[in-house]
Amino acid sequence: MTTFLKGHGTENDFVIIPDAENAIELSPATVAALCDRRAGIGGDGVLHVVRSAAHPEARHLAAEAEWFMDYRNGDGSIAEMCGNGVRVFARYLQHAGHATEGDIAVATRGGVKRVHIDKEGLITVGMGRAALPEGEVTVTVDDRSWPARNVNMGNPHAIAFVADLAHAGTLYDPPPFAPANVYPEGVNVEFVVDRGPRHVAMRVHERGSGETRSCGTGACAVAVATARRDGLDPAVTGAPVTYDIDLPGGRLTITERPDGEIEMTGPAVIVAEGELDADWFAAIETVNP
DSSP: EEEEEEEEEEEEEEEEEEOOOSSSOOOOOHHHHHHHHTTOOOOOOEEEEEGGGGGGGGGGGGTTEEEEEEETTTTTTOOSSOHHHHHHHHHHHHHHSSSSSSEEEEEEEEEEOOOOOOOSSSSSEEEOBBBOOOOOEEEEEEEEEEEEEESSSSSSSEEOOOSSGGGOOOOOOSOOOSSSSTTTTEEEEEEEEEEEEEEEEEEETTTTEEEOSSSSSHHHHHHHHHHHHHTTHHHSSOOOOEEEEEEETTTEEEEEOOOHHHHHOOOEEEEEEEEEEEHHHHHHHOOOO
């Protein structure tokens, strides 16, 4: 039997597969089956929990972080990072006795992330610095188009400020963007409206997952794009800037510091634990070798 857990961070939900020695082969088909909300466990992605020393992509990070978040999108594709996923990953490490309140490090394909678990249950993740590639980007939904800010948080984002979040449409399919070569591997697209001073709301189409209830890297990208739109750059002003970001699944608080470091604070919850049926698990690999 293979143990699994289910968790979420502001309703961005994940199937968690503990596999310290990297002994479980997770093919794209297996990940997609696990994330299927009707025929599987259901989730926006899979958090494969592996010791860094046991994974070829993370071995070089083992001295900095004992655990590697081998993250997969809901369609089975591999992703560099997932901000909500890191919080849920840290909550799992605490749940399993691998971490306690305080500071821990988590290895990801986007580098080592510094995480703090506080006594009230909130988790803060050091998300690194944002890159702001130059060049104009446009996103389109139906007959509407908007200029979008290109922000990279270790994964790519296009942020469009709109008058109404309903203008984003269903977000079942990836919103078209232009020019076509600006995001060769696809992009996460955020639609943003103002709610008040230092307060915005957003919806997101996550690359490989469709619309999700929350996106941590997306919230960070939105905070940076909104700050620049508002004429605020902590590197220039010398003062940190904080935005509350409302997502369909809850609120995240994002702070950008004068040195460029971005911190994301929000909840993370483990909701279930169980065992995958061995025959079901084997059948996936038999049908989709």
